[in-house]
Amino acid sequence: MDSAITNTEHAIHAEHEHASLPQHRHHFETEEQQREVGTFGMWLFLLTEIMFFGGLFFAYLLYRNWYYPAFAVASNQLSVPLGAFNTVMLISSGFCMAVGVWAAEVRKKNLLVLMLILTTFFGLVFIGVKGVEYHEKYENHHIPGADFSVAQFVNPAAYGIKEQPLSPDMAQHTEIYFFLYFAMTGMHAVHMIIGIVLLFWLIRRANRGDFSSGYVAPIENFGLYWHFVDIVWLFLFPLLYLINRHPLH
């Protein structure tokens, strides 16, 4: 009887010790259950993000259909080489993040820290190139608002732009293209900046060894977020930069 009680107490004690692991909190039955709950919650958050960016993509689709000539000419002012370079930067960043998740899962601390640093580096390069592109739009008065100018669209030849001139009323609608361009790439960049801030925090914790003893949920769930931001850009790049190179007449 005594030994049975001791055994039970021992079992309870053992269970409590086990339940104190960050990858197995006491309110979850198993580690698998906790991990799946975390993944489930992260995906629910990402679905709200799909709705959010989806609305912007849909606005772009309708306005492009409505003011097609303005959207085609305005879109062709973007630099495809810079956009393609940034796409490669983001894919590389996503690849490093994916390898980082693997490194956490197989408990390679140094590789995880290295991959998180590379993920951050490629992300920062992306933001930097985006800054260069935004600056070029500023210089050309293509940022919607009081300084917006349609001069390059009503008289492209004067600026060395090989496009057909737009009528003044259609040229006004290029402002809607640039509004959507800044809204979409800007919201994407905000997500990148939030991600980079989180990456600094994760690098510090990874370096401390928080994620190399079986507790990988923060790395995995941040990975999901980072890949989602990646996917948004995979659609932004063709829609904003590429599909108007040969407008229908």
Add this chain to the structure above:
Amino acid sequence: MAHEIHTDANDASNVTNPEHAQHHIVTPLQYCYVFATLLFFTGVTVWAAYLDLHWANPVIALAIASFKAVIVILFFMHAAYQSRLIKMTIGAGFFMFLVLVTMTMSDYISRSWGLW
């Protein structure tokens, strides 16, 4: 003992649920294949943008973007190895988005017929 309850056929607390999938680890080699595929199709989509394919230009660009997104979701985001609950959740989200787009499109198209 407390742990023996977990093997009972009556699994009221949902512990032995086979749907709590084992933690599948995707290997770096698989990630390399995905990375190479993404880079290749980025090249293809830029190349295709400079060909004059009329209405097919945006169709091809969006098809390539969708394909890239799917392989990112399946492998980088591990969706291919998750439980049915997670797969259903992801599918339901995209389906919901499709429903919203369809409803908005049918409103847009039917308001001033012919003036799209």
